[in-house]
Amino acid sequence: MLIRVINPNTTRSMTEKIGASAQRVAAPGTRIVATNPDSGPVSIESHFDEAISAVGVADEVRKGEKEGTDAYVIACFGDPGLLAARELTRAPVIGIAEAAFHLATMISTRFSIVTTLSRTGIIAEHLLQSYGFAHHCRRVRAAEIPVLDLEDDGACALDRIVEECRRAKAEDNIGAIVLGCGGMADLADEIRDAVGLPIVEGVTAAVKLAETLASLKLGTSKHGDLAFPPGKRFTGRFEHLSS
Ligand code: 2AL
DSSP states (O other), rough: OEEEOOOSOOHHHHHHHHHHHHHSSSSSTOEEEEHHHHHHSSOSSSSHHHHHHHHHHHHHHHHHHTTTTTTEEEEETTTTTHHHHHTTTTSSSSEEEHHHHHHHHHHHOOOEEEEEEEHHHHHHHHHHHHOOOOOGGEEEEOOOOOGGGGGGGGGGGHHHHHHHHHHHHHHHOOSSEEEOOOOGGHHHHHHHHOOOOOOOEHHHHHHHHHHHHTTTTTOOOSSTTTTTOOOOOGGGGGGGOOO
């Protein structure tokens, strides 16, 4: 089985870390290809960053279609371009936020999210609402870490995330914590051991769900709104998308 794990930002070190975490939980026989767009923001911390990155995610799905990809993972916590990506393939496409929300509700009645920056918290809140998980989430918390600090050993990111998770455990009356950034993919075990709660991490959750859907031959429905987009002419820098 071939799973393409797309890091929507263009920071290669983060893509490699995400790929290693994905491969660590993958079943024997699953091959992970971890990629990121050639162009776009180095980190995704705003609605603008998300909008630009969604074009890169679509490009990565189009590349994956030429390689016989069995399932895709979008490894950014805003799930940028998720529905557009689903339109481009028959394979399942899983966003790390939706994967984490689903698994968290199966092991707890209430969870909190610990994400990077307060301003990206609103993106998680919108997703909770649109996916129907708002009632399951007590609180969206931020450790106030810029995304690229997760790539910097000197930034004490782990300590700050652990501190925020401990506050969530003490104050939120929750059973589990969802980590709110693809760049936290390698931290779940250490955080769980330090905090003493189940820690749901989206990249690993999404890989296991992607394997499950692909092995059950459950691909993206092409009946209705997720059918391939209608062919049409694109202009200017998107002319190559014309069909
Ligand atoms: C993210 C993420 O997962 N990757 C990135 O660049 N920005 N989202 C976030 N809330 O920090």
